[in-house]
Amino acid sequence: MDADAGAMVTAPHGLTLVLDQVSKRYHRGQEAVPALEDVSLALLPGALTLILGPSGGGKSTLLQLLGGMDRPSSGRIWANGTEITALAPDQLSAWRRDTVGFVFQSFHLLPHHDAAENAALPLLLRGQRRALRRQRAVDLLDRVGLGDRARHRPSQLSGGQAQRVAISRALANDPPLILADEPTGNLDTDSGRAILDQLQRLAHEDGRTVVLVSHNPEFIALADRVIHLRDGRIQDDSRPAPVTVPAGAASPFLPRRRGPRPAALVREAAASVRRRAWRSALTALGVAIGVAAMVLLISIGQGLEHRVVNATLQQASLNSLIVSPSPSSGAFSLTHVGSTSTKIHPITEATLRRFLHLPGVVGAYGTAQFLGQLTRGGRSLSLLVQGLPPKALWHRAQMPKLAVGHLPTPGHAQAVLDRASVDALFGLKPGQERRALGKTFTVRLSSELGGAAGSSVTGIRAAAEKPVTLTLVGVSQSAFTSELQVTAGRITGWLRANRARNAPLTYGGAIVLAARVPLVKGLAAKIRHEGFGVTTTASIIQSIQSAFGVLETGLGVLGGIALVQSGLMIGVVMGMAVLERRREIGVWRAVGARRRDIFLLFLVEALAIGVIGGAAGDLVAVGFGNLGALLFHVAGLFYMPPILLLLGLAFGGTMAVLAGLIPASQGARLSPVEALRAE
Ligand code: ADP
Secondary structure: OOHHHHHHHOOOOOOOEEEEEEEEEEEEOOEEEEEEEEEEEEEOOOOEEEEEOOOOOOHHHHHHHHOOOOOOOEEEEEEOOEEHHHOOHHHHHHHHHHHEEEEEOOOOOOOOOOHHHHHOHHHHHOOOOHHHHHHHHHHHHHHOOOHHHOOOOHHHOOHHHHHHHHHHHHHOOOOOEEEEEOOOOOOOHHHHHHHHHHHHHHHHOOOOEEEEEOOOHHHHHHOOEEEEEEOOEEEEEOOOOOOOOOOOOOOOOOOOOOOOOHHHHHHHHHHHHHHOHHHHHHHHHHHHHHHHHHHHHHHHHHHHHHHHHHHHHHHOOOOEEEEEOOOOOOOOHHHHOOOOOOOOOOEOHHHHHHHHHOOOEEEEEEEOEEEEEEEEOOEEEEEEEEEOOOHHHOOOOOOOOEEEEOOOOOOOOEEEEEHHHHHHHHOOOOOOHHHHOOOEEEEEEEEEEOOOOOOOEEOOOHHHHOOEEEEEEEEEOOOOOOEEEEOHHHHHHHHHHHOOOOOOOOEOEEEEEEOOHHHHHHHHHHHHHOOOEEEEHHHHHHHHHHHHHHHHHHHHHHHHHHHHHHHHHHHHHHHHHHHHOHHHHHHHHHOOOOHHHHHHHHHHHHHHHHHHHHHHHHHHHHHHHHHHHHHHOOOOOOOOOHHHHHHHHHHHHHHHHHHHHHHHHHHHHOOHHHHHHOO
16 A cells, blocks of 8 residues: 555644745736735644735735745745745645645636546645545545545536535645635535535644635634734734744755656646647647658658669679779769779780689679660660670679570570560560560660770771671560670670770670679779779669668658658647646646646647657558559558658657647746636
């Protein structure tokens, strides 16, 4: 059992309040309005003190000061030796929570909480468990004859019943001090009488210090002591007690440190979100749109990156080095067209032999690329023409994946084409490529890329221009590149025909095959050192990834902007909520909520909206991703790993919390008195 519950049934120790020359001035613009002037007073336990006086005399002000709802402009107040006027704001709230029970003229119940929840509010603030809170609240309601009304909302109760709920709430933490401000002002005579009887018992039977503010002289007979206040001064006191200001240092106040349980905060936030369902939903929608935009934008960047990287991995083998005659050639050699300023190192048969002798090299062959004009019947096609590796290296090199057919046999006029080119050249529909196998077409070269002279595109000599008839024997699966692939021998033949008279045979580039992948890096460095350009699959993927990194960052920033916008929306909505709920904040503060409790209440609500919005945004993103994949027939167009969705959720929550910070702290900083007075 909670240690606290045991303490509650014992009679509270009496509380002696001492006011020493207390004044309170309110400020209306430049003008100072005195509400209390130089009040010195001692209030003793076990007595019901009635404070009487005309309206505007300072009665409510005095009560607020006694209960630590407000601070005097000057003077000091002690409660059993603790100087409450010296407490820090949250300490004062905790003192109020543990020591004071307020009863107000207009009840000040929370309209959306039932009677038991209202009565249990101070227990919630002390971090008591729900079951215990409920049990204690029902006990308290039972005592005032409302045991059967525990589940009723304040609007379903009569004034007298509502005030009895308020008294139950005032007694929840079993405080030694009860302060009632016109508690019968809104009640009929009988209900009012019942409330007064109750207050009297709290003083006489429990030994509490009870202070009642009223302007009703009928109560004089019931009170143990009557103090008349007029114009902020004590005009008359029926039983003045000696005012002894505690000597020496004030005894420290050590409140229960614990505030509301996290579960209670979450439940309050959830109830508040539900109560304002439409507004919460709209706010969450704002977050959802932001999160969905961010997740979708990042995922499409990632999806594209994965597709390109995978395609690259399929095209190139990890153990091959792509060597070019000039060191400036990077991963995308075509982007370097025209940059011929760096020194050229021609790749000849001798160069290839030297590469072959490097330790760890298991193969090296020259490559060249031509642009060719393919013709079949009336159709023609301009295409990149490449050579396959020499047959001896087929088992080591990356070979094209064939959809149908086989690779060209060395020494034969055979070729492999990609699907799209087969369809275009033979006039076939996708999937019919098999029909083209065994059929012939002619090729006429139009230029050589990165040719012998080292320039990027060179012409074709008459000797190489002669059209050649080739038989299609295989169709490659490649989805990204369109090219004609012929035997290594045919490429060498073309290069021979295209070179200048007596010039040595030079290749456009070379592929060097390492025995094992870990050797690639060292070999690349060695060959680069000789002045060649070297590209490896790893470096290609690296540059693809860094290019996509920039793209994804940009997309992420765009998504982030959408999210910030929705964050601003939360901020505005929460700001409105704080304004709207000032009265409610006042009630929480009166029963002892500390500033940080209010702050947390609002922040948890913002977090809840953010998380709901984030989850909805994730759902929308996943839905859109799947829809997109369906519509465009591409799987993996949006790449959404769980971590990205989690990130979306976290961003939604964080954004909401950030946006809620200012409104929450505004709510927390409201003065309890001002907040209670709000309409
Ligand atoms: P009572 O409860 O006896 O009617 P109050 O304590 O409410 O009197 O008010 C005492 C005086 O202080 C009145 O003149 C009132 O107008 C003024 N007063 C009370 N609260 C405020 C406030 N928040 N701002 C300015 N003046 C105030």
